[in-house]
Amino acid sequence: MSALFLLFLLFLFMLLGVPVAVSLGLSSITTILMFGNQSLTSLAQKFFHTMQVYPLLAIPFFILAGTFLTTGGVARRMIDFANAIVGHFRGGLALAALLASAFFAAVSGSAPATVVAVGSVMMVGMIRSGYSKDFSAGLICNAGTLGILIPPSIVMVVYGAITETSIGKLFMAGVIPGVLLTAMMMITIGVIASKENLPRQAKADFAKVWSTFREAGWGLLLIIIIMGGIYAGIFTPTEAAAVAAVYAFFIAVYVYRDISIKSVPKVLIDASRTTVMLMFVIANAFMFAFVLTTLQIPHAATEYITGLGLPVWAFLLVLNFLLLAAGNFMEPTSVVLILTPIVFPIAMQLGIDPIHLGVLMVVNMQIGLVTPPVGLNLFVTAGVANMSLEDTIKAALPWLVVLLSALMLITYIPSISLALPNALGL
Numbered sequence: 496m497s498a499l500f501l502l503f504l505l506f507l508f509m510l511l512g513v514p515v516a517v518s519l520g521l522s523s524i525t526t527i528l529m530f531g532n533q534s535l536t537s538l539a540q541k542f543f544h545t546m547q548v549y550p551l552l553a554i555p556f557f558i559l560a561g562t563f564l565t566t567g568g569v570a571r572r573m574i575d576f577a578n579a580i581v582g583h584f585r586g587g588l589a590l591a592a593l594l595a596s597a598f599f600a601a602v603s604g605s606a607p608a609t610v611v612a613v614g615s616v617m618m619v620g621m622i623r624s625g626y627s628k629d630f631s632a633g634l635i636c637n638a639g640t641l642g643i644l645i646p647p648s649i650v651m652v653v654y655g656a657i658t659e660t661s662i663g664k665l666f667m668a669g670v671i672p673g674v675l676l677t678a679m680m681m682i683t684i685g686v687i688a689s690k691e692n693l694p695r696q697a698k699a700d701f702a703k704v705w706s707t708f709r710e711a712g713w714g715l716l717l718i719i720i721i722m723g724g725i726y727a728g729i730f731t732p733t734e735a736a737a738v739a740a741v742y743a744f745f746i747a748v749y750v751y752r753d754i755s756i757k758s759v760p761k762v763l764i765d766a767s768r769t770t771v772m773l774m775f776v777i778a779n780a781f782m783f784a785f786v787l788t789t790l791q792i793p794h795a796a797t798e799y800i801t802g803l804g805l806p807v808w809a810f811l812l813v814l815n816f817l818l819l820a821a822g823n824f825m826e827p828t829s830v831v832l833i834l835t836p837i838v839f840p841i842a843m844q845l846g847i848d849p850i851h852l853g854v855l856m857v858v859n860m861q862i863g864l865v866t867p868p869v870g871l872n873l874f875v876t877a878g879v880a881n882m883s884l885e886d887t888i889k890a891a892l893p894w895l896v897v898l899l900s901a902l903m904l905i906t907y908i909p910s911i912s913l914a915l916p917n918a919l920g921l
Contacts, residue, residue, distance in 0.1 A: 565605075573711045720738060873887050
């Protein structure tokens with residue numbers, strides 16, 4: 496009864512237009528007062544306890560690093576490098592846009608930032624070169640989702656903090672799925688390019704490739720610093736986030752000089768706004784999870800699901816449907832915060848690897864970014880492409896075939912997620 500009441504209140508508040516963070520907090524307080532033995536003081540303590548969860552410290556640092564990189568010209572230099580590598584193939588500009596999105600995803604950790612940074616440059620060029628506006632917008636919208644899969648990923652940080660799973664392992668586990676999805680989208684572009692005879696550019700000589708690589712190298716080096724530093728044991732993922740923020744500041748201000756010292760306070764304010772908004776959601780979600788645990792809702796759900804005798808493959812299928820449905824109405828971080836405390840104990844009982852589960856949830860959240868009515872990438876792409884939301888949805892939906900195919904592979908072939916962490920002995 497308490498579980499139904501809690502979830503009913505949560506979705507009622509959200510349907511009434513109450514912000515997700517406030518909905519989580521109000522439903523938690525109301526439920527614990529009616530069904531629990533805890534005082535409001537315990538809820539307040541849990542709310543502020545969030546600020547003491549060490550892994551969550553990575554979030555503001557990664558947001559700050561991404562803001563410096565998005566504000567500067569790092570994305571443009573990565574686009575030039577990607578164009579020099581693959582621009583001579585049929586549909587080369589589309590391939591370059593996808594590859595640049597993968598590069599920028601690996602340094603920003605944000606899907607909307609990837610859409611803005613790459614789309615604002617590539618959309619105009621693709622349309623001028625003969626690509627349809629629908630094709631260009633659909634590609635950029637879906638390529639931007641790589642921002643939450645290819646590490647560093649803020650969604651992975653949140654999942655790791657909730658489940659006490661190694662964030663370093665999660666980062667490593669996202670690499671091969673990210674490469675797989677990028678490759679599948681590249682193959683799709685190749686098929687469309689061949690069928691529709693999309694344009695290609697002159698092949699860049701070695702000097703051009705080298706010069707664009709040197710220009711983009713400072714940004715690409717951040718990938719090595721983050722992943723190499725974590726794997727080598729030089730620093731933890733949280734420390735890696737701090738290093739990334741300092742490094743992004745250094746290259747944006749002193750190397751590329753895209754941002755003046757006078758503009759730094761504005762970048763800090765922009766990053767702070769995003770951080771405060773996200774951390775308020777997380778704090779309320781931790782309080783929500785505390786209420787779930789206090790009322791033994793995860794325990795009851797685990798006993799019920801395991802009592803049904805579902806095989807693992809059937810549970811994973813149901814879980815995908817649940818996550819995809821939730822992703823249609825909430826942004827990724829909120830879905831992970833709300834559902835993880837419920838599904839994680841069940842998955843552990845069924846013997847599902849927590850790293851595999853984390854990657855699976857992130858891929859589902861990728862799809863949620865491009866599905867209406869609340870797909871964040873849809874709104875961002877509509878703004879970048881100067882299209883109506885309806886036209887943007889129509890442009891993005893055909894790519895769901897690729898994303899869903901990748902989801903099925905990652906769901907039922909755990910080694911795709913686990914191969915790299917296991918090979919590295921993490």
